Amino acid sequence: MSKQRTDRLNSLLREVVTEVIKKDVRNPYVSEMTTVTRVDITKDLRHAKVYVSIMGTGTEKEDTLQALRSAAGFIAVNASQKVVMRFFPELTFVLDDSVDRQMRIETLLREIEIEKSSRPEEPDDHESSSK
Numbered sequence: 001m002s003k004q005r006t007d008r009l010n011s012l013l014r015e016v017v018t019e020v021i022k023k024d025v026r027n028p029y030v031s032e033m034t035t036v037t038r039v040d041i042t043k044d045l046r047h048a049k050v051y052v053s054i055m056g057t058g059t060e061k062e063d064t065l066q067a068l069r070s071a072a073g074f075i076a077v078n079a080s081q082k083v084v085m086r087f088f089p090e091l092t093f094v095l096d097d098s099v100d101r102q103m104r105i106e107t108l109l110r111e112i113e114i115e116k117s118s119r120p121e122e123p124d125d126h127e128s129s130s131k
Contacts, residue, residue, distance in 0.1 A: 006041065010048075012083060013039040017050055017091070020078045021068070029067035031056050037096045041089055048089035051096035061095060068093040 018036040033055035041048040052068065054061045068075070072091045080088035 006043075009045075010039045010041055013041060013048060013050075013079070013089075016079045016082045017075060019082070020075050024078050025068075025071055025075065027067045027071060029063040030071075031060055031064045034064055034068075037098070045085065045087060046089055048091055050091050050093050052093055053096045053099045065093060065095050 014036050017039065021030065021034060021036065031054050035053045037051045037053050039048050039050050050068075052065070054064045056064070069092075072093060076088050076091050079091075
């Protein structure tokens with residue numbers, strides 16, 4: 001299958017799975033702050049990894065991930081009604097912590113910038129030697 005077709009299918013599955021999670025999954029353990037960040041379907045279209053970002057504590061993230069894994073069949077059945085495919089892929093939910101890592105990096109960069117701005121300005125060695 002072409003990369004372009006795979007990319008389109010991944011995007012479509014991300015939209016449909018997101019919709020099913022938001023509208024059809026009624027598990028209290030699924031955090032409302034859950035976002036499907038991407039979907040990677042295998043070349044044979046039989047399996048798809050669904051990457052989710054979950055805002056909350058470690059326990060909330062684990063509870064949500066476990067609830068999504070338990071509801072994977074339900075989510076796949078409901079999503080398959082919205083996408084025309086010969087076989088709907090088996091869904092595997094994976095925690096995507098890239099948002100957390102990005103936020104941590106941004107925090108560190110801000111801290112570095114604050115530290116730099118709080119230091120007194122030192123004269124540049126090149127300027128003082130040319131006088």
